[in-house]
Amino acid sequence: MNRAAPILAALVLMLQPVLAADVDTENLFGFTEGADTGEEGEQDVFLDTIGRFGKxxxxxxxxxxxxxxxxxxxxxxxxxNFSIELGVYGDARRVRNIADLDDKAFATFDGVEVDLKYQFLKGSKDQPFGLAIETRPRFARTLPIEGTGANIFDVETLLQADLQIVPDKVWLGANLSFEGAAGRLRGSGLGDRSSLFTVSNALSVRVGENTFLGPEMRYLRAYDGSYLNRFEGHAVFVGAGLHHRFTEKTFVTLAYAGQVWGRDRDPASAGRSFDLAHFERHNVRVKLGVMF
Known part of the structure; x- marks a missing residue:
């Protein structure tokens, strides 16, 4: 037993840098996304659901x-340092007795998306800063707030950064995002153009060998027009994210964010403490991933 102890201690020391290298920041945070891409030839399947509640x-x-x-x-x-992601969307909603929205309940196919991501810098213990850019062109079939049928072309571009503050223990993630959309309502042919600017920051702390937890804050600004043409409203969301790896190849990321402050430019909303015309009161995210 005494002879085995030094061998076990040596194995632990050998495994520690491997565990640190295995931390993939791309899915480490909640709504904020890290700068990492996968290893060359790696393949992943994701099921990512974002729930939006409260108007x-x-x-x-x-x-x-x-x-x-x-x-x-x-x-x-x-x-x-380069990844390609192909995705299909579904939209399920239930709306009843909400201001400026029709009652409805349905589930439908909601378009396709292509994500292209390039990582300029990969974080490590020796070089703790990671930096990447990602663009997400998407064709959607449903307006996100109203739930009205439409043909929409949407492009989101994100600058993603992360920093390993304490080696193998604490990470900081930050995103800067611009999303512009243009489309037409099916049936009426009326045009719809909107855009969104988002800044988000998150911390993730290793609380177990395969479990990470930390706070997150996001600031969102909504505009009328595809290129931030006319300011409509803004909001601050605060919450937390949990990332857990079941195995080396499977993980889950859970996140909650609640609107703690907001303002709607519409004079009818003057004095109200939230912007519930352009954003929701609560957001929840559940992301499952399998690598092979």
């Missing part, structure tokens, strides 16, 4: 606003 009531009686945006995607990394 202002239209009148007396019970009300409900719940939307689940689900993406099923396949990702391939042709090189160690």
């Amino acid at each position: 202002r009531k239209a009148g007396p009686g019970s009300s409900r606003y719940g939307v689940a945006d689900t993406k099923l995607s396949y990702q391939y990394d042709p090189t160690g």
